[in-house]
Amino acid sequence: MNQEKIQLNLTGELCPYPLILSLKKYQELKNDVNSGKKILEIITDCLSAIDNIPTEYKKRGFKVDVQKIEAGKWKIIIKK
Amino acid sequence: MTITTFSGFLIGLLFGFVLERGYFCHFSGFVDATVFKNYRILKATLWTLLFTTVGFHAAAAAGIIQLNPKPLLIVANLAGGVIFGFGMFLVGACMAGTTFKIGAGTIAYFLAAIGIGAGAFFTREGFLKPYYKNIQEMMKIEIAKKSPTLDNVLGANPWIIVIILSIIFIFLLILLKEKNIGSRAEKISIWNKIFVNRWSPLFIGISIAITQILAFYASTKAGKKYAISLTEGYSLIPKSLVHWDFSNSIVTWGYLLVLGIIAGAVIASLLAGEFKIKMPKTKHLIIMPIGGILMGIGAGVGGGCNVGHLLSGLPQLSIGSIINSIAIFATLYILVYFKFIKNKN
Numbered sequence: 001m002n003q004e005k006i007q008l009n010l011t012g013e014l015c016p017y018p019l020i021l022s023l024k025k026y027q028e029l030k031n032d033v034n035s036g037k038k039i040l041e042i043i044t045d046c047l048s049a050i051d052n053i054p055t056e057y058k059k060r061g062f063k064v065d066v067q068k069i070e071a072g073k074w075k076i077i078i079k080k
Numbered sequence: 081m082t083i084t085t086f087s088g089f090l091i092g093l094l095f096g097f098v099l100e101r102g103y104f105c106h107f108s109g110f111v112d113a114t115v116f117k118n119y120r121i122l123k124a125t126l127w128t129l130l131f132t133t134v135g136f137h138a139a140a141a142a143g144i145i146q147l148n149p150k151p152l153l154i155v156a157n158l159a160g161g162v163i164f165g166f167g168m169f170l171v172g173a174c175m176a177g178t179t180f181k182i183g184a185g186t187i188a189y190f191l192a193a194i195g196i197g198a199g200a201f202f203t204r205e206g207f208l209k210p211y212y213k214n215i216q217e218m219m220k221i222e223i224a225k226k227s228p229t230l231d232n233v234l235g236a237n238p239w240i241i242v243i244i245l246s247i248i249f250i251f252l253l254i255l256l257k258e259k260n261i262g263s264r265a266e267k268i269s270i271w272n273k274i275f276v277n278r279w280s281p282l283f284i285g286i287s288i289a290i291t292q293i294l295a296f297y298a299s300t301k302a303g304k305k306y307a308i309s310l311t312e313g314y315s316l317i318p319k320s321l322v323h324w325d326f327s328n329s330i331v332t333w334g335y336l337l338v339l340g341i342i343a344g345a346v347i348a349s350l351l352a353g354e355f356k357i358k359m360p361k362t363k364h365l366i367i368m369p370i371g372g373i374l375m376g377i378g379a380g381v382g383g384g385c386n387v388g389h390l391l392s393g394l395p396q397l398s399i400g401s402i403i404n405s406i407a408i409f410a411t412l413y414i415l416v417y418f419k420f421i422k423n424k425n
Contacts, residue, residue: 012358012359012360012361013361014172014186014188014364015105015107015108015111015172015173016108016111016112016115016172016420017172019116020420045356045358047103047181047184047349047354048103048105048108048112051103051120051278052108052112052116052118055116055118055120056116056118059117068353070356071353071354071355071356072184072185072349072353072354072355072356072358073356
């Protein structure tokens with residue numbers, strides 16, 4: 001299945017907004033992300049986010065992968 | 081500068097390192113717990129309070145330190161706590177959080193720190209000083225010329241209170257015990273455990289408690305006689321710049337402590353590969369200094385911030401510190417409720 005990647009660039013946003021804004025985006029795409037049609041990719045340089053975003057989405061039953069793009073910047077991939 | 085004063089910088093280095101590795105901020109932790117039921121930082125706080133309360137009393141019993149609980153200034157504690165809570169909400173970090181997040185390279189928190197410095201300086205040394213002095217005297221309560229503490233108010237042996245509090249902390253920790261979500265069984269090297277991965281709540285608690293006892297011992301040698309508190313440093317750093325005076329009465333143990341925390345966080349975030357200079361967004365240019373000023377005034381008026389009152393004051397059983405801490409987090413809860421919880425999906 002060809003999964004469409006939806007990227008959300010939250011660079012510069014500070015705690016707690018990366019998690020709050022990612023959930024807002026998730027609510028918009030809920031059906032497609034839940035069915036596995038779409039993958040949510042979050043770009044963040046907030047150090048709280050690399051802890052609380054994975055925790056929140058794992059709790060919601062997603063597979064979460066945190067990849068380091070460069071020092072102090074990460075891509076968080078959220079999929080079913 | 082003497083070596084005893086300089087020890088403030090070294091304790092700061094250690095504290096800043098621990099804070100960054102634990103990513104231990106009471107604002108982040110509060111939002112995580114109340115909005116998202118993520119209890120990592122809350123648990124770290126409970127472990128910290130448990131070990132620090134027992135540690136302080138054990139160290140005092142051994143004659144290593146002498147407890148010095150903060151006074152009970154009902155009006156100042158309540159007003160200071162409410163103002164500080166507002167400021168913390170605007171900045172999005174507590175006093176410790178603001179300080180170590182500067183070290184990780186986020187310029188927005190430096191703007192908040194400038195605000196904190198200005199607020200604390202105005203209150204302690206500037207045009208707000210007369211009001212601050214008046215508020216501090218309102219409903220100031222002493223018991224036999226001593227600061228009221230849970231033990232001297234109840235007329236109980238402090239160890240009984242320590243044991244009761246410990247049981248409460250452990251009970252809450254058991255209550256918050258959760259399944260470890262998505263933990264992997266892979267082997268992690270000691271280096272990675274300490275310098276790369278986020279620390280566990282238990283390890284954060286032990287580390288902060290040890291740092292606190294060292295801080296208490298070292299600051300007593302330097303004439304301050306308290307564990308870690310940031311308000312003094314935050315009011316003295318601007319004073320030294322305004323008067324261009326770096327003499328021993330201004331560059332104190334507490335002054336160097338704040339600088340040490342930033343330096344410690346720089347080292348920790350560099351070793352972890354997390355250090356990055358991050359420029360502020362436009363909204364931060366306004367909200368960070370304003371929130372910072374409120375934090376500085378609140379901490380100045382209330383006689384301490386969330387570190388001086390909750391992490392250092394509660395373990396000494398100071399009633400003033402407990403009231404101030406409640407005022408901070410009750411205010412924060414109301415603001416977080418209306419901003420994030422009420423309309424949560």
